[in-house]
Amino acid sequence: xxxxxxxxxxxxxxxxxxxxxxxxxxxxxxxxxxxxxxxxxxxxxxxxxxxxxxxxxxxxxxxxxxxxxxxxxxxxxxxxxxxxxxxxxxxxxxxxxxxxxxxxxxxxxx
Numbered sequence: 372x373x374x375x376x377x378x379x380x381x382x383x384x385x386x387x388x389x390x391x392x393x394x395x396x397x398x399x400x401x402x403x404x405x406x407x408x409x410x411x412x413x414x415x416x417x418x419x420x421x422x423x424x425x426x427x428x429x430x431x432x433x434x435x436x437x438x439x440x441x442x443x444x445x446x447x448x449x450x451x452x453x454x455x456x457x458x459x460x461x462x463x464x465x466x467x468x469x470x471x472x473x474x475x476x477x478x479x480x481x
Contacts, residue, residue, distance in 0.1 A: 375414055378402035382418045385454070386430065390463035399458070403451055408444040411451060412437050 372380075377398045385391055385399070403411050416437050419430040440446040 374398075374402050374405065375410070379414050379418045379421075382415060383422055385458060386419060386422055386433070387426075387428070390461050391458060392463050392465050394465065396455075396458040396462065400455060408447050409442050412440060412442060412447050 378401075381391060381395050381398045384395070402414065406414070416434055419434045419437070422428040423430045423434070436450070437447075440450065
């Protein structure tokens, strides 16, 4: 899976309201650092459209917000920075995942 697809999958999880780990949210940030302004916007609109069409989530307001940027770099970077803040604020701790995996291993051994 390419960088854009990985970023899009993590972005979709974020938009569903899932908490992402540092590793997961980093995929979005790393993609954004390499991507053009248009590609940042396009990845998000594609992800939001997929959520709307295939998962029946109401993402129209978010789609319109990204479309309204008209590919303006300053606006897109500002919106992305706000998302990074939300991602960091709601980050799922990595050690919690490792503990859950260990607990699953112990249960499977029993």
